[in-house]
Amino acid sequence: MDIFCDILVAGGGIAGIAAAVKAAREGADTVLIEKNSFPGGIAIHAMHRYICGLYNSDSDAPVNTLNGGIAEEICLMLKGLAPKTKAIRMGKVYVFPFATEDLLKVLRNLSDNQIGLTIFYESKLDSVITEQGSIKTASAKKLNEQLVIYPRSVIDCSGDGAVIRLSGAAYELSPANERQLAGFCFKIKGIVNPSGIFPVSVPYYIFRAVTEKKLPANLKFSKYYPGNIDDEGFCIINLPFENNFENIQEAGKHAVIVHQILADSLVSFKDSFIDKFSDAIVEREGLRMTGQYILTKKDVLSARKFHDGVVKNAWPIELWNQDKGPTYQYIKAGDFYEIPLRCLKSVNIKNLYGAGRCISVSSEALGSTRVMGTCISIGEQAGLAAVNSLSGNTL
Template structure:
């Protein structure tokens, strides 16, 4: 075994999109950064190991204008250029390239942090180091920094340091949340495994393993949509573990999810109800995609009223727009729908005070473990939102390291200026930086487009599923014409939405 010590200005534990954006943000401000991930690839739930799609403030298209900017926006645009077909391995490479492009980041993959050294009384803890074991390399590494970011999702680092946190659901009265239960409990959202299929071009048989569950003996076929051609995130509802401990029972949860996936595939292949003779399994996940565990307590706890009321915090540093998206504790075995959703009227704001610990003075956090109630977390937990939070927390950590101040002591206007310079979107806040060239810029146009039309179509677009168009309209849209080709009597339903 090799024992090492690594010293950096900022240590980020967790290599999901929140941790990646935090590390990049801090490095771009000139700080040396250790980015530690306990998996061989970056991206967390978005990686090729789990393959959850990246959602954020656009919220199923309800907020068309609200796609994330900043570092998350860079990743999205680069992935659109390199990876229009959505190959999960290409996405891994996009994220890894973005990290390796920053000379200030030292990346530690396959490194599991299990020890945290912290000192001071409960009201004013301070982390001095964290220690990780690099699997496969037999390296035990002690990481020393002035600032630490817990982007692990499960919140292990803060927990080991003594940072205050919550697990489960608050009572309805605590934050006056209509969607909270009457009595607090330890129930969380469950975990999910996904699978991919493909057409092999020839008949493929499937002999189910002994652990496959007979799903016809459960409520699953009656309560969930199952299709031969669906795979991946169409099966987000294969969820289990909300009534268990999603960390300590992780292996049990994974085994149950495996049994159901193979049972669903047995049903598709061998029940005779589906056209699936040539279909085969291409990939089945082995790392459960967790939704919820510890949520840290900051100087402010974001709650349902803040999301639906779109509270304009003076210290806002990020935004979200996904619905409050809560699932039944029984997951895929629930008799009710797999999810219930409640939307704000547009985007909402996330305050800086929810990104640092109330009692551990050099700890910030980003991702699904921020200071939010269970109900509010139902919206903030999606990955593009977590990534924008990561950029804010990483920027704050870099500024704290530069000024030798704690996160609570950092002046918010200074943080705002730095975030705006990094192209972060702070909705409703304009730059006051006298060196910002945008304040002196003037935009002009030599002409305007008064009509948007395709005169000659290169090919037909088959309407095998719903299709949508997003059109610019200023000041209004006077009319829409569609050229439709049909070989039989067909009813076409057209919905018009104004996202303003």
């Protein structure tokens, strides 16, 4: 099937949905291609519990999100489904809690009936033809059908930079042994608390204390989060990049080891069981497009503002080092930095934008820009910029 459109969005994760909805709302004929049968990408695969990157780093409970727009809209829609939800403090920053099934509903409500937006699920983009520095066509397979898309502008929201790679766009990728730990999540049920107080929390230092001596290095950095229902909780274990990402059974075995240690060491987990494994191992760090500007660690930590700043962010640089585990470098309280539009625009492919976790940032800056709240706003701004470029309004 031949498809002609203004904007092609590759990937329907949190950034891709925001990019496609924004482009369609701006009047562009927009096509979104997603290989899964559902929207949300990593956030759904890995059963995330909190939207990070929505607020500045003030000590007071936040009233509004830093960027407004679709990020604010998603929070309001989530609140509509779970009215008691409010931002909660985590360390020095605030996050917005949600349930996986609610986020799925919200993303579908936002995108399914959007005028001007056509979504192809279960379709994998697998080739791109570039001529004279512009993308001419992109092809995807949907079951046995071949889709050939003729877009005027493309936004790569595939997380791992599928279009960036295929189009010959410039990019950077850290060596495997320097990349941040990947993650794998599982859901635990049957948790009790003899004192009757819920939710049962397992602070990171306790988690480390019980797992420290018994586990290989990467599993020591696992984290536990209580669930929405009293007897449930979620655990994210970490895997070094050398682990075969396709080998989900191997990840499952690691998860069973971590759960067994919890059950043996903490009375609340004695009779608990693993209810669900996530259906993918998810990457914290992948390919980063080289854009017209590369955001640095210094830009983030000095709360730098830019003449073309389009997204505000105050999430710390959160790095999951293969040897040291998680470290957090914070931005000054109450302040934020900006992501310039140039980070969203390929340096060498004229009609290519990047959004979400594959934008033009250094490996360290990615530790701050990759969180969901920020990815939503980056997607929205990429959608707007791609539409503006159609009328010759380019950088």
